Amino acid sequence: MSVFDTFLNWKVFVQTLPLLLSGLSITISLGLAAILLGFAGGMALALLRLYAPAPVRLIAIAYIDVFRAIPLLVLLVVVYYALPFVGLRFTPFTSATLALSMVSAAYSAEILRAGIEGVPKGQFEAARALGLSPLRRMTDVILPQAIKLVIPPMTSNAINVLKDTALASVVAMPDLLKQATQAQALAANPTPLISAALIYLILLLPLVRLVGIFERRMAARGR
Amino acid sequence: MAAIIEMKGVIKRFGTFVALDGVDLTVEEGEIVVVIGPSGSGKSTLIRCVNQLEEHSEGSIVVDGHAVARGADLGAIRAEIGMVFQSFNLFPHMSVLRNVALAPVRVRGLSWPEAEARAQRLLARVGLESQAGKYPAQLSGGQQQRVGIARALAMEPKVLLFDEPTSALDPEMVGEVLDVMQELAKTGVTMVVVTHEMGFARKVADRVVFMDAGRIVEQGAPAALFDAPSDSRLRNFLNAVLTH
Numbered sequence: 001m002s003v004f005d006t007f008l009n010w011k012v013f014v015q016t017l018p019l020l021l022s023g024l025s026i027t028i029s030l031g032l033a034a035i036l037l038g039f040a041g042g043m044a045l046a047l048l049r050l051y052a053p054a055p056v057r058l059i060a061i062a063y064i065d066v067f068r069a070i071p072l073l074v075l076l077v078v079v080y081y082a083l084p085f086v087g088l089r090f091t092p093f094t095s096a097t098l099a100l101s102m103v104s105a106a107y108s109a110e111i112l113r114a115g116i117e118g119v120p121k122g123q124f125e126a127a128r129a130l131g132l133s134p135l136r137r138m139t140d141v142i143l144p145q146a147i148k149l150v151i152p153p154m155t156s157n158a159i160n161v162l163k164d165t166a167l168a169s170v171v172a173m174p175d176l177l178k179q180a181t182q183a184q185a186l187a188a189n190p191t192p193l194i195s196a197a198l199i200y201l202i203l204l205l206p207l208v209r210l211v212g213i214f215e216r217r218m219a220a221r222g223r
Numbered sequence: 224m225a226a227i228i229e230m231k232g233v234i235k236r237f238g239t240f241v242a243l244d245g246v247d248l249t250v251e252e253g254e255i256v257v258v259i260g261p262s263g264s265g266k267s268t269l270i271r272c273v274n275q276l277e278e279h280s281e282g283s284i285v286v287d288g289h290a291v292a293r294g295a296d297l298g299a300i301r302a303e304i305g306m307v308f309q310s311f312n313l314f315p316h317m318s319v320l321r322n323v324a325l326a327p328v329r330v331r332g333l334s335w336p337e338a339e340a341r342a343q344r345l346l347a348r349v350g351l352e353s354q355a356g357k358y359p360a361q362l363s364g365g366q367q368q369r370v371g372i373a374r375a376l377a378m379e380p381k382v383l384l385f386d387e388p389t390s391a392l393d394p395e396m397v398g399e400v401l402d403v404m405q406e407l408a409k410t411g412v413t414m415v416v417v418t419h420e421m422g423f424a425r426k427v428a429d430r431v432v433f434m435d436a437g438r439i440v441e442q443g444a445p446a447a448l449f450d451a452p453s454d455s456r457l458r459n460f461l462n463a464v465l466t467h
């Protein structure tokens with residue numbers, strides 16, 4: 001038996017590909033949901049952390065610190081296996097989305113805060129001097145500039161979220177990795193695992209490259 | 224004549240440092256007041272207290288009959304006070320036209336077409352009618368500052384504050400901005416101008432205010448102040464600036 005028959009067996013590949021693709025679609029749905037929810041939550045947290053009165057600000061800081069400190073796998077297991085004991089029962093997809101979004105929100109919050117703080121002070125002053133309301137200052141003047149600044153780190157964060165979706169296989173989520181391990185057991189051949197690894201790479205390598213391009217462009221503009 | 228700005232006993236501290244040390248200043252409607260003084264004397268702090276970019280520590284500030292203080296509707300008060308910054312502070316992600324039209328829409332409630340028509344008119348007034356579609360980064364410093372003036376005018380404010388509007392400009396662009404300001408002064412707008420341009424002060428000001436160490440040391444008509452300064456600090460300052 002050649003190496004190809006073992007690790008990239010064409011017959012096994014064709015047989016298990018539909019399974020892998022259904023896993024991929026779940027991986028992508030989960031990733032996108034967590035990225036979007038994490039962005040929305042992160043935006044709210046960043047604004048609270050920067051501008052809310054002290055007690056609320058402290059809660060935001062505490063949230064951000066806790067969810068950056070807790071290992072995602074631990075959080076996932078707690079949400080899926082521990083919360084049912086207090087009557088909170090979620091599907092695997094909901095559990096995984098929750099855990100991933102809560103952590104991504106904490107990281108997004110710190111990225112967005114840095115972005116907002118990176119907007120020159122004169123922009124805040126000009127917006128205030130014109131009489132714009134606090135909300136308008138943010139939506140019209142500050143956030144468009146801040147978001148432009150955080151596109152590279154936000155893309156990095158999105159890559160991390162997409163990678164971390166693989167952890168969801170521990171809560172019986174039929175994502176790409178879970179489908180691949182099951183297909184491997186069925187076919188008694190590691191080809192599905194290798195295929196899954198390649199699919200992850202095809203999904204993520206362009207994003208990694210994109211971050212590199214963004215960063216080079218930012219550096220060039222910063223000169 | 225009605226007072227547009229009335230400052231009484233205004234003190235501003237940064238920590239323990241006293242940047243404004245009991246300033247009384249009244250600016251009448253239509254008056255052009257030029258503020259001069261050495262670096263660190265509190266000129267910027269003075270005009271930044273008027274629109275509360277800095278919150279004063281003590282004393283009272285009344286703008287157009289409204290007390291400017293913590294808890295006041297600062298948005299409404301600021302809408303009546305135009306400000307032109309040394310570093311322009313145009314919004315880099317918006318076209319020149321939108322820079323000028325934004326606040327009239329968001330604060331005054333104009334429609335976009337109305338505000339853009341107004342913006343276009345003001346850009347023509349500062350000689351930039353053909354630049355409306357450009358972005359700030361595509362303009363020279365002098366052009367950017369003229370947009371800054373148009374942006375402030377678009378709110379039809381009761382008073383315009385200028386904080387060293389030409390200090391960040393290359394020398395060859397100072398003139399075009401001062402010309403716009405001088406034209407503006409003729410139209411009866413109330414202006415408070417912090418500047419080191421003594422020629423402008425002499426020609427345009429109704430009153431020159433000299434500050435030192437957070438206080439107004441001397442003030443008066445430009446001719447009197449420049450030709451017969453009574454305070455020795457003013458004499459030293461003028462010597463330093465004019466021989467410079």
Ligand SMILES: Nc1ncnc2c1ncn2[C@@H]1O[C@H](COP(=O)(O)OP(=O)(O)OP(=O)(O)O)[C@@H](O)[C@H]1O
Nearest residue numbers: 237240241242260261262263264265266267268269
């Ligand atoms: N945010 C701040 N925190 C601490 N000190 C400040 C702050 N802003 C101004 N100061 C101090 O207050 C004093 C007055 O500053 P201000 O900017 O009003 O001076 P200025 O007359 O405008 O000077 P310049 O001609 O250099 O612009 C200076 O000594 C300055 O260091």
Ligand SMILES: [Mg+2]
Nearest residue numbers: 266267268387
């Ligand atoms: Mg200053």
